Amino acid sequence: MTAGVTIRTVHDVASLAAVADYFSDVWRTSRSAPPYPAEVLHSLVHAGGAVHAAHDGRRLVGASVAVLGPERSTYSLVAAAERGLGHAVKLAQRDWALALGARSMRWTFDPLVGRNARFNLVKLGAVGTEYLVDFYGPMTDGVNDGDESDRLTVTWRLGAPPAPSGPEGHGPVARLAPDGGPLVRRDLADRYLWCRVPDDIVELRAADPEQALRWRHAVREVFLTACADGFRATGMSRDGWYTLTRAEKAA
Structure with missing residues (x-):
C-alpha cells in the first residue's frame, strides 16, 4: 500500500502551507481558516517539533505533527492519511521520536x-x-x-x-x-x-x-x-x- 510513497519531515514555508491545506480538506474547513495554520506549523518546527508529509509523486497523501514532551516523551498533535497509509505515517513519527531518545508518544x-x-x-x-x-x-x-x-x-x-x-x-x-x-x-x-x-x-x-x-x-x-x-x-x-x-x- 506504500509503494511509491515517500514520507519526510518538512520545514519550508511552501511545504508547511501545503500540509495546512491538506488538514483543511480532511476536516472540511475553508482553506482560509485551517485547523492548523501554516504559521503555527512553522513555529512548532522551529521549536523542535516535526511535521511529516507523505507524498505519492507530487500529491500530498498524508501528514502528521508531533512535539517533544517531558521525560523522553513526545506528543502527536494530529495525523491524517489516505486509507492504507496511516501506519506508515505513524511509523515515521515513531522513528523521529526514537532518534531523539523518546520512549513514548x-x-x-x-x-x-x-x-x-x-x-x-x-x-x-x-x-x-x-x-x-x-x-x-x-x-x-x-x-x-x-x-x-x-x-x-x-x-x-x-x-x-x-x-x-x-x-x-x-x-x-x-x-x-x-x-x-x-x-x-x-x-x-x-x-x-x-x-x-x-x-x-x-x-x-x-x-x-x-x-x-x-x-x-x-x-x-x-x-x-x-x-x-x-x-x-x-x-x-x-x-x-x-x-x-x-x-x-x-x-
Missing part, C-alpha cells in the same frame, strides 16, 4: 470513531489511558460540528512490543445503548468489560445529531466509571466493541 482521538480506535489500540498497540470530557470545547469543522469533543488519550510505548489487547468478549449485558442494543458487557471475574460504539459516528452525527449526542453521553459515562475503577482501553473489535482491561492485568 501520546495523542488523543474521538472514542466514538471505532476505526480509529482499532488502528490505535490494535494496529499500533497503544493503550487508552485517560478519558477527557469535551476536551476542545465546541468545534465548528465539517467533521465534529454539533457534537461535544470528548477524547481518549492513548499512550504508545515506542520500541516495546504491543500491549496485549485482551479478549474480545461477550459477557452478560450490563447496560443498553441508545439504539436499544447492548452497550456494556462485563466478564464475571471483573477483569474486563466491553463497550460498544456506533457503526459510523460521523454519518450518525450528520443524520441524527441528537442520537449521536446520546451515544456520546452513554459512552462517556461508561469510560469515566471504568477509568475510575482502574480500567484502560486495550482493544477494539471489528464490530465496534472496546475491550477495557483492569490496569493491573494489562502489560
Whole structure:
C-alpha cells in the first residue's frame, strides 16, 4: 500500500502551507481558516517539533505533527492519511521520536470513531489511558460540528512490543445503548468489560445529531466509571466493541 510513497519531515514555508491545506480538506474547513495554520506549523518546527508529509509523486497523501514532551516523551498533535497509509505515517513519527531518545508518544482521538480506535489500540498497540470530557470545547469543522469533543488519550510505548489487547468478549449485558442494543458487557471475574460504539459516528452525527449526542453521553459515562475503577482501553473489535482491561492485568 506504500509503494511509491515517500514520507519526510518538512520545514519550508511552501511545504508547511501545503500540509495546512491538506488538514483543511480532511476536516472540511475553508482553506482560509485551517485547523492548523501554516504559521503555527512553522513555529512548532522551529521549536523542535516535526511535521511529516507523505507524498505519492507530487500529491500530498498524508501528514502528521508531533512535539517533544517531558521525560523522553513526545506528543502527536494530529495525523491524517489516505486509507492504507496511516501506519506508515505513524511509523515515521515513531522513528523521529526514537532518534531523539523518546520512549513514548501520546495523542488523543474521538472514542466514538471505532476505526480509529482499532488502528490505535490494535494496529499500533497503544493503550487508552485517560478519558477527557469535551476536551476542545465546541468545534465548528465539517467533521465534529454539533457534537461535544470528548477524547481518549492513548499512550504508545515506542520500541516495546504491543500491549496485549485482551479478549474480545461477550459477557452478560450490563447496560443498553441508545439504539436499544447492548452497550456494556462485563466478564464475571471483573477483569474486563466491553463497550460498544456506533457503526459510523460521523454519518450518525450528520443524520441524527441528537442520537449521536446520546451515544456520546452513554459512552462517556461508561469510560469515566471504568477509568475510575482502574480500567484502560486495550482493544477494539471489528464490530465496534472496546475491550477495557483492569490496569493491573494489562502489560
